[in-house]
Amino acid sequence: MNWDQLLDDERRRKTNVNYAKSKDVRSAFENDYQRIVMSASFRRLQDKTQVFPLEKSDFIRTRLTHSIEVSTIAKSMGSMVAYHLLETGLDPELTKEHAEKIPEVLSCAGLLHDMGNPPFGHFGEESIREWFQLNMDQLAYGDHFISDILEPQMHKIFSTLKGMHKCYE
Numbered sequence: 521m522n523w524d525q526l527l528d529d530e531r532r533r534k535t536n537v538n539y540a541k542s543k544d545v546r547s548a549f550e551n552d553y554q555r556i557v558m559s560a561s562f563r564r565l566q567d568k569t570q571v572f573p574l575e576k577s578d579f580i581r582t583r584l585t586h587s588i589e590v591s592t593i594a595k596s597m598g599s600m601v602a603y604h605l606l607e608t609g610l611d612p613e614l615t616k617e618h619a620e621k622i623p624e625v626l627s628c629a630g631l632l633h634d635m636g637n638p639p640f641g642h643f644g645e646e647s648i649r650e651w652f653q654l655n656m657d658q659l660a661y662g663d664h665f666i667s668d669i670l671e672p673q674m675h676k677i678f679s680t681l682k683g684m685h686k687c688y689e
Contacts, residue, residue, distance in 0.1 A: 549624035591630030
């Protein structure tokens with residue numbers, strides 16, 4: 521694995537800020553984490569429930585809380601794995617500097633993992649997936665069935681998903 525390329529904190533989009541003279545000691549990944557936390561998209565997660573509340577409890581679990589928890593766990597796991605790789609020498613190309621960046625990247629991924637999910641959390645996502653698996657053959661656009669319109673690559677995926685559904689029946 522090319523850790524230098526994978527964990528490169530050079531930004532594709534350059535700014536007018538001269539980081540060489542800047543007193544900001546945060547890594548680019550720490551900066552990303554803070555941008556995510558301050559973003560409107562992330563803050564919108566506080567208004568979405570992680571699980572549709574069917575009980576009359578005053579405790580409602582939001583996607584914001586869930587994402588913060590996932591971020592914390594991802595960061596801890598990244599630290600443990602990076603430490604293990606360094607200690608055992610399983611990847612001689614992994615340096616201490618690389619190992620320090622891994623938890624930072626994973627904490628950002630944990631914050632972002634639920635953005636864009638459909639309503640009602642992962643349960644809703646699974647329900648939507650199952651519905652499409654069962655009904656794709658009946659969906660049409662104009663005079664054509666959707667399954668006939670799909671590109672060959674997507675058609676293979678559709679066939680695989682349909683086959684997986686039959687395995688669970």
